[in-house]
Amino acid sequence: MLTKYRSIYSVSFAPLYIESLPIRYPLTLYFYEHDFIITHIHKNILELLNQPNSFTDILLSTMICYYILKRPLMKGDRNMKIGVLGTGFGAYHVELYSQIKDVDTIYVFGRNSEKLENLKSKFGIQIVTDIDEIMETNDIDLVDLCLPNALHRKYAIQALEHGKHVFCETPVAYSMAEAIAMQNAKQKSGKQLMVDLFLRFEHAYEILADITQKGEYGNIHKIQIQRYTPPYWGDLGKTKIVTDLMMHDIDFISYLLGMPNKIEATKTVGKEGQCAVSALCSYDNVFAENNSSSMMPNTYPFAVSYEVIYDHAVVRYYEDGYQDHMDTKLTVFTDGCRKDLPLLDNNCYDKAIHYALDMIQTTEKPKNDISDALVSLEMALKIKDLIL
Incomplete structure (x- = not known):
């Protein structure tokens, strides 16, 4: 259920405003409980993007300063490693990760060699044919679980037990017992287990x-x-x-x-x-x-x-x-x-993935936590x- 008086927005600004600034773009900004700025962006985003003026410049400068204070790690500085399990909808997740400069390496597990080679040629991924290789690679930050739903429980728990955060496709499971087991493993691991509640x-x-x-x-x-x-x-x-x-x-x-x-x-x-x-x-x-x-x-x-x-x-x-x-x-x-x-x-899928990558840097409860699922x-x- 929604938490009252807490708002989280992600707004990507057009390169028009970013080209002259000493930061990388597209710039993603997250605002917490700043209702005036949030409301202004929310209701007037098109005017902001299409009608630059001095007030807009001031507002954007304020937001950029806020971003720098709240998010000291700029885009491209985190060198994250992602393990994607599955080459069905997982192929689309790979495409999204490949566009994120924070992501340094993408490992992809699959059983279809043609799909894997195609993903490698398009996005430069590392091919994996044994899931244990992803689980045992210590520096993988996040396992993105796009396997058939019946396999979510097994591999989410395995990833958590290996000290990895998990982003799981929906539905998280087909039974409450499976989902509760995943939640228990998440609590024991101290890692994030998020679900693609897009x-x-x-x-x-x-x-x-x-x-x-x-x-x-x-x-x-x-x-x-x-x-x-x-x-x-x-x-x-x-x-x-x-x-x-x-x-x-x-x-x-x-x-x-x-x-x-x-x-x-x-x-x-x-x-x-x-x-x-x-x-x-x-x-x-x-x-x-x-x-x-x-x-x-x-x-x-x-x-x-x-x-x-x-x-x-x-x-x-x-x-x-x-x-x-x-x-x-x-x-x-x-x-x-x-x-x-x-x-x-x-793109709501892209936003959900960016959000997941931000949330694994914190201990806050995400808005797509396993408990919500x-x-x-x-x-x-x-x-x-x-x-x-």
């Missing part, structure tokens, strides 16, 4: 979390959140759709509201076993409706959306992803006006039980 880093969802946390439009009363897809992703039938598709939105509901008092769910199964599920999570004077479907026709976009009712406003967002373009819009409706909010064109997993498993 919606927490998606800009439209960051805005919603900020609005909710600050009570900008009063109390929240209803969330409707949706995720619809054509059958692109293989088996998303009744045994997989909750943990492999709905999980992302379930996690965001838990991030905003915590564990519900009551969960109800229903499903329908269509052709080739694809499925649609609707879940209702009830809290004190607020409820969240979560709808997901893998039954959409091939011409339908990969579509995500939310609509949230507050005392004094409705906030509505949609993203329709087609093969050749994407349509997005975030709008706030009040009695007095309708306002479209600007959205940054950033346990809450959303428990909710997901309850929904799954209701529809089976």
Whole structure:
């Protein structure tokens, strides 16, 4: 659940402002509990980037000084070593790590020699065909776990026992027992175990979390959140759709509201076993409706959306992803006006990885900690039980 009065933002500024400064770019800034600066960036980022003026220069200088004070290690100074397990979605993680100057070496474990050689030619990675080699390499800072979900428990625990931080793909596990074992290993090791709860880093969802946390439009009363897809992703039938598709939105509901008092769910199964599920999570004077479907026709976009009712406003967002373009819009409706909010064109997966690399430098609890993933997993498993 959100911690009140604590905000974390990551904003990458255009090279236009950085070229003349004696620091490397793109510059990532993190601000803690500086609401004036955060709010100004949050609501006026496009104006800041497109209309330079003396106030902008002063503001940017202030933020850069703050960054230097809070983050003495500049980009490219940390020489980090990463071990990536898996060459499926792990290949995309490798691409993201290869663009981070803090990352000096990337070791990649896989069983497909063609994929490994391709990654080596593109990104200069170190090929590993024995997981033990990654576990026993002492100077690897972080193990990024992109293996099949059933293997998460085994290799997360093994990495933690070898003194390594872990960044694990979602879902963290398929059972509470497995996830709790991972959490126990994390606590024993003193290392970070983070989960790729990527919606927490998606800009439209960051805005919603900020609005909710600050009570900008009063109390929240209803969330409707949706995720619809054509059958692109293989088996998303009744045994997989909750943990492999709905999980992302379930996690965001838990991030905003915590564990519900009551969960109800229903499903329908269509052709080739694809499925649609609707879940209702009830809290004190607020409820969240979560709808997901893998039954959409091939011409339908990969579509995500939310609509949230507050005392004094409705906030509505949609993203329709087609093969050749994407349509997005975030709008706030009040009695007095309708306002479209600007959205940054950033990558939530990239932000989550940058955040993970920062958090392994601290002992603070991350906002994507294994304990947060346990809450959303428990909710997901309850929904799954209701529809089976």
